Amino acid sequence: MNTPLEQKMAQLKQHPVVVPPHPAWPELNNPQKAKLKEEIRQLLQDKNAVLVAHYYTDGDLQALAEESGGCVSDSLEMARFGSQSDAELLVVCGVRFMGETAKILNPEKRVIMPDLKATCSLDEGCPADLFREFCDAHPEHTVVVYANTSAAVKARADWMVTSSIALPVVQHLADQGKKVLWAPDKHLGHYVQKLTGVEMLLWPGSCVVHEEFKSVALSRLRKLHKDATILVHPESPDEIIRQADVVGSTTALIKAVKDLPNQKFIIATDEGIFWKMHQLAPDKKLIAAPTAGEGASCESCAHCPWMGMNSLQNLKQVLETNKHEILIDENIRQQAVVPIRRMLDFAATR
Numbered sequence: 001m002n003t004p005l006e007q008k009m010a011q012l013k014q015h016p017v018v019v020p021p022h023p024a025w026p027e028l029n030n031p032q033k034a035k036l037k038e039e040i041r042q043l044l045q046d047k048n049a050v051l052v053a054h055y056y057t058d059g060d061l062q063a064l065a066e067e068s069g070g071c072v073s074d075s076l077e078m079a080r081f082g083s084q085s086d087a088e089l090l091v092v093c094g095v096r097f098m099g100e101t102a103k104i105l106n107p108e109k110r111v112i113m114p115d116l117k118a119t120c121s122l123d124e125g126c127p128a129d130l131f132r133e134f135c136d137a138h139p140e141h142t143v144v145v146y147a148n149t150s151a152a153v154k155a156r157a158d159w160m161v162t163s164s165i166a167l168p169v170v171q172h173l174a175d176q177g178k179k180v181l182w183a184p185d186k187h188l189g190h191y192v193q194k195l196t197g198v199e200m201l202l203w204p205g206s207c208v209v210h211e212e213f214k215s216v217a218l219s220r221l222r223k224l225h226k227d228a229t230i231l232v233h234p235e236s237p238d239e240i241i242r243q244a245d246v247v248g249s250t251t252a253l254i255k256a257v258k259d260l261p262n263q264k265f266i267i268a269t270d271e272g273i274f275w276k277m278h279q280l281a282p283d284k285k286l287i288a289a290p291t292a293g294e295g296a297s298c299e300s301c302a303h304c305p306w307m308g309m310n311s312l313q314n315l316k317q318v319l320e321t322n323k324h325e326i327l328i329d330e331n332i333r334q335q336a337v338v339p340i341r342r343m344l345d346f347a348a349t350r
């Protein structure tokens, strides 16, 4: 007979997160884009605002962030940049947990996003009330959560990690003889567990984008491109990771394209990252890892539908209307900042 908690966890596995259709923004020609970008630049200046964009957003947004003095980076650097900036208003192009992390670290600043409905399947698949129950049922474990979680989930955690620092943090806990409760990405958790050998209890979440990469199609593609190097983000399933030449965070994969002497790469992560890779290594050939083929769903493509909710159009709107502000209960914020600061302090010692 299952306990009530086990029954709820089983239900969670049976009801996958509903993925929205990819938003269809009206096609803009180059003069229209240039005009919109200029208007946004002016609005950012007028409002003492800075634009912070994730590597998975549209290339036009990434370019605008850089051209206007903002930044393009992974979720950790986005939050760090926000803290170090003098701007009063942080405009986050990405998904909601990124806006929340920026607000948790910068309570005195206003944080807005083009669309607050831009979420993440990992965040959605880890509801805070059930997560708290799960943690309470395993009090002997140290709770480590991935950045892709809500403020309320972070508030229940001992540590927050990003994919770039997950391995050393878990190894550090293992060296102290700790057992780890890991949430929400089961694939990243499994990868960390495999490399560290640490006893970990895994929450059953996954990323809808990385879950779509197909191992048989990937090995076929590799046979066609024998000289290609396979780069994989560790949110991908194990059978994809096992084919990788390099496994790493978004920043690590970009660095691999830039620094390795290889000329051709097959890349298993969101295609938004190609903009930065092309910028840093314009002569290298980048091939998207396959998502179609056997087992593919109608949503199969290597682009996050929630990241796709950010566009030049709604970025301009949110700057004009001042809507879509991230607000976090102060009690939650004060608890959620603890595991984030713990990670930042740990990172600073390395």
Ligand code: SF4
Pocket: 056, 095, 119, 120, 121, 122, 148, 207, 208, 209, 210, 235, 270, 304, 305, 306, 307
């Ligand atoms: S790509 Fe995956 S992990 Fe990243 S925001 Fe989208 S659903 Fe979440």
